[in-house]
Amino acid sequence: MTVRVGYPKSMVSGTMKSQPFKERVVLITGASSGIGRAAARAYAAAGANIVLAARRLERLEDAAREVESLGVRALSVRCDVTRSEDVERLMRETQAAFGGLDVLVNNAGQGLYGPLASISEEQLRQVFELNVFALWRVTRAALPLLRGRRGAQVVNVSSVLGHRGLPLLGGYCASKAAVNAMTESLRTELATEGIRVLLVSPGFTESEFREHRLNAEGWAQEAVPLKAMSSEEVAASMVRASVRGRRDTILTLPGRVMVLANRFVPGLFDRVAHRMANPVKKDA
Numbered sequence: 001m002t003v004r005v006g007y008p009k010s011m012v013s014g015t016m017k018s019q020p021f022k023e024r025v026v027l028i029t030g031a032s033s034g035i036g037r038a039a040a041r042a043y044a045a046a047g048a049n050i051v052l053a054a055r056r057l058e059r060l061e062d063a064a065r066e067v068e069s070l071g072v073r074a075l076s077v078r079c080d081v082t083r084s085e086d087v088e089r090l091m092r093e094t095q096a097a098f099g100g101l102d103v104l105v106n107n108a109g110q111g112l113y114g115p116l117a118s119i120s121e122e123q124l125r126q127v128f129e130l131n132v133f134a135l136w137r138v139t140r141a142a143l144p145l146l147r148g149r150r151g152a153q154v155v156n157v158s159s160v161l162g163h164r165g166l167p168l169l170g171g172y173c174a175s176k177a178a179v180n181a182m183t184e185s186l187r188t189e190l191a192t193e194g195i196r197v198l199l200v201s202p203g204f205t206e207s208e209f210r211e212h213r214l215n216a217e218g219w220a221q222e223a224v225p226l227k228a229m230s231s232e233e234v235a236a237s238m239v240r241a242s243v244r245g246r247r248d249t250i251l252t253l254p255g256r257v258m259v260l261a262n263r264f265v266p267g268l269f270d271r272v273a274h275r276m277a278n279p280v281k282k283d284a
């Protein structure tokens with residue numbers, strides 16, 4: 001486990017000096033905003049050609065122009081990762097444009113807020129459909145493109161909340177815990193094929209995440225009393241983890257403290273977690 005709180009400004013500004021991903025192909029799901037869009041820029045600054053996938057095509061094309069301005073090729077593919085036919089087309093277009101894939105970044109994801117007793121089954125299924133089933137679907141579809149490519153990687157974006165369940169976030173935490181478990185299994189399943197599987201767990205990050213998050217009926221979260229990382233900082237840490245093949249990257253100091261406290265003093269952390277919840281009901 002490694003904390004990444006610092007990052008080289010050159011990587012974030014798109015002027016990374018060395019280009020460890022030159023001529024490599026990186027496919028990023030959820031590249032239309034937040035961490036995914038920043039990751040597209042950061043991998044491009046490291047020399048990679050980028051496949052950008054998400055549902056909002058205009059946003060993707062805008063992001064693709066940014067990426068191309070860094071001197072690499074970009075392909076935008078409108079893709080709802082919860083739909084098998086979209087994912088299959090995404091892989092066909094990637095294969096046709098670039099002849100294979102070196103790094104898959106499974107980043108598309110969505111939050112869910114509210115007590116487990118108040119979230120609906122539909123909301124829980126929707127979040128699992130995107131955070132878990134789609135990650136599995138995209139990975140499975142990408143494997144034929146990754147096989148045989150030297151240094152191939154799958155980078156799964158989890159969350160610090162995948163390492164510890166917190167009150168009012170149980171549905172989201174469960175989905176990311178499933179991502180963590182799948183990542184561990186996949187890592188060993190693919191080891192003999194030379195495909196590395198990395199886990200990147202951001203903490204609280206500035207993005208559109210809170211706008212897109214589902215809320216249980218009558219529940220909304222107040223401002224989080226934590227300093228957010230920028231999406232660019234998360235992306236820079238992701239690319240560094242990718243360059244080094246680091247298996248597990250937990251971001252932000254509070255995130256790392258939480259994971260360690262939960263491992264060594266879980267009972268004490270239960271009490272801290274209770275106080276961290278800060279619940280606000282919309283209709284209170």
Ligand SMILES: NC(=O)c1ccc[n+]([C@@H]2O[C@H](COP(=O)([O-])OP(=O)(O)OC[C@H]3O[C@@H](n4cnc5c(N)ncnc54)[C@H](OP(=O)(O)O)[C@@H]3O)[C@@H](O)[C@H]2O)c1
Pocket residue numbers: 029030031032033034035036053054055056057059079080081082107108109110111130157158159160201202203204205206207208209210212231
């Ligand atoms: N922000 C945080 O505090 C935080 C903390 C820890 C972990 N994370 C994780 O980081 C990842 C990125 O989140 P973010 O913070 O960058 O949030 P974001 O700005 O809301 O980005 C989410 C991305 O997922 C895409 N997406 C959603 N549904 C999709 C679908 N059905 N098919 C394809 N793409 C879809 C969205 O694009 P379209 O709407 O265009 O499809 C968007 O590009 C997520 O996995 C999230 O769980 C975020």
